[in-house]
Amino acid sequence: MFHFEQKTVFLTRFLAILGQFWVKMTFFKKSHMNKISAAITAVGAYVPDHVLTNAMLETMVDTNDEWITTRTGIKERRILKEDGKGTSFLAIHAAKDLIRKSNLDPKTIDLVIVATATPDMKAASTASYTATQIGATNAFSFDMDSACSGFLFGMSTASSFIASGRYKKVLLIGADKMSSIVNYKDRATCIIFGDGAGAALFEPNHEGLGIQDEYLRSDGSGRDFLQATYGGSSHAITHEVLDRGGHYAFQEGKTVFKNAVFNMADATTKILERNQLTKDNIQWLAAHQANKRIIDATAQRMGLESEKVMINIDRYGNTTSATLPLLLNDYEAQLKKGDTVIFAAFGGGFSWGSIYLKWAYTTNEN
Numbered sequence: 001m002f003h004f005e006q007k008t009v010f011l012t013r014f015l016a017i018l019g020q021f022w023v024k025m026t027f028f029k030k031s032h033m034n035k036i037s038a039a040i041t042a043v044g045a046y047v048p049d050h051v052l053t054n055a056m057l058e059t060m061v062d063t064n065d066e067w068i069t070t071r072t073g074i075k076e077r078r079i080l081k082e083d084g085k086g087t088s089f090l091a092i093h094a095a096k097d098l099i100r101k102s103n104l105d106p107k108t109i110d111l112v113i114v115a116t117a118t119p120d121m122k123a124a125s126t127a128s129y130t131a132t133q134i135g136a137t138n139a140f141s142f143d144m145d146s147a148c149s150g151f152l153f154g155m156s157t158a159s160s161f162i163a164s165g166r167y168k169k170v171l172l173i174g175a176d177k178m179s180s181i182v183n184y185k186d187r188a189t190c191i192i193f194g195d196g197a198g199a200a201l202f203e204p205n206h207e208g209l210g211i212q213d214e215y216l217r218s219d220g221s222g223r224d225f226l227q228a229t230y231g232g233s234s235h236a237i238t239h240e241v242l243d244r245g246g247h248y249a250f251q252e253g254k255t256v257f258k259n260a261v262f263n264m265a266d267a268t269t270k271i272l273e274r275n276q277l278t279k280d281n282i283q284w285l286a287a288h289q290a291n292k293r294i295i296d297a298t299a300q301r302m303g304l305e306s307e308k309v310m311i312n313i314d315r316y317g318n319t320t321s322a323t324l325p326l327l328l329n330d331y332e333a334q335l336k337k338g339d340t341v342i343f344a345a346f347g348g349g350f351s352w353g354s355i356y357l358k359w360a361y362t363t364n365e366n
Contacts, residue, residue: 038155038162038170039210039360042201044098045329046090047078047316052194061187068191073292077194077317079179086120090197091130091175094325098171098199099134106135109201110167113157114143115150115174115321117348118181130173139171148288148347150174150321151198152216155343155355158202159211170202174321192290194317198325209338209360215270215353222259222350260294260346265301267354268344272302275356279303281340283359284331288345289313289323298344320347337362 053076054065068074080090091114099106112134114127127141146153151174158170175197184190202210264287272278285304287295292313299309310327319326324343328335335341339359346352 035208036163036165036204036206037208037210037212038159038202039205040200040328040357041203041360042098042102042104043199043325043328043332044094044096044101045196045198045322045326046093046097047194047196047319047326048080048090050079050081051076052079054191057187057191060184061190063187063191071291071293072192072317073295073311073313074191074317075314077315077319078196080177080195086126086180087114087116087118087175087177087197088120088126088129088133090177090195090322091116091126091173091199092133094173094175094197094199094322095130095134095171097329098201102201104169104201107138109136109139109169109171111158111161111170112136112139112141113154113170113172114141115145115154115172116143116176117145117147117150117320118176118178119143119145126175127173136171146218146347146351147349148290148318148320148323149216149218149345149349149351149353150347151324152288152343152345152353152355153351154321155200155202155211155357156214156216159214162202162204165204168204171199172202172325173197173199174319174323174325176320176322178318178320192318194319196316196319196322196326198322198327198329200325200328205360207360209358211355211357213271213275213356215267215274215355216351217263217267217353218349218351220349222255223348257291257294259350260290260352261297263350263352264288264294264298264344264346264354267352268298268302268342271342271354271356277340277342277356279305279308282342283308283339284335284341285309286324286327286331286341286343288318288347289316289327290318290346294346302342333363335359335362 112131119126131141154172158172161167177195178193343355
């Protein structure tokens with residue numbers, strides 16, 4: 001009798017524990033299924049028609065095609081030549097390309113973010129004008145600037161708005177008219193930059209796709225090495241500044257290069273380690289297109305084969321905030337649902353980081 005009672009008590013406790021475990025697992029599964037992640041569901045892009053080749057630059061500054069190609073990987077870049085057309089012109093066309101390709105009703109967009117280092121104007125938001133011009137009349141909008149890391153940081157921002165549950169469609173545009181702040185007598189900078197824009201639509205996902213993790217950093221002590229000094233609130237533009245070209249972008253190439261190589265590789269390594277990813281788990285590296293040697297160094301640190309590395313720097317140069325979305329647009333037809341994409345960027349400020357994303361759709365072209 002005593003043994004029978006012991007067995008009954010044991011069985012009762014066991015069933016209670018099993019029941020608690022089942023409840024917890026059910027809750028975990030439901031919570032996991034209901035978790036909102038921000039997925040990219042459409043992309044678009046725009047680059048100006050005018051092509052500035054290395055051969056053309058040879059007639060403007062003391063340089064040559066071999067020197068540029070060897071040190072940067074750039075063959076040509078696009079330039080927005082028309083007077084009165086600024087970054088918003090690029091952003092609007094990239095957004096309209098996305099809207100056309102995805103049959104998106106712009107009135108359903110909740111938020112428009114324009115990542116740019118070259119806004120149309122001070123105070124008046126480039127994003128606000130862009131949203132109005134594309135018909136996103138129900139969206140609020142704002143600009144954000146973190147130089148070449150702008151789109152990467154914008155991805156994190158868009159993800160947060162989506163994860164809040166209050167926003168369903170966030171349009172993130174990376175756009176820059178770098179030709180507006182480049183000195184075409186300075187061979188150290190004029191060979192690097194181009195103009196362009198790319199756009200990505202972020203929507204909620206419940207399949208575990210979209211943004212999985214991020215590692216973002218900044219260091220303000222680096223701003224002396226890469227900046228456009230004059231024109232902000234601390235350094236006004238004067239006739240004397242204009243005469244000596246002080247309003248143009250400046251960079252100390254060696255310092256920027258060294259920091260970019262280390263920090264982009266370090267950020268991607270941390271993302272891989274934190275998520276227990278190996279090169280075999282990764283389908284694509286989408287790295288900021290500043291210099292092919294920096295991109296190669298990042299890929300080598302990750303152990304990635306060259307065919308997994310997105311590249312278009314040879315055709316567009318460094319379009320600053322636009323490089324990452326331009327990559328996505330160029331490689332969209334090759335991306336498949338579930339692909340692991342690692343993003344990496346480094347920019348003025350200094351700013352840098354990496355994002356781990358699972359691609360959410362396959363196009364009909366695949």
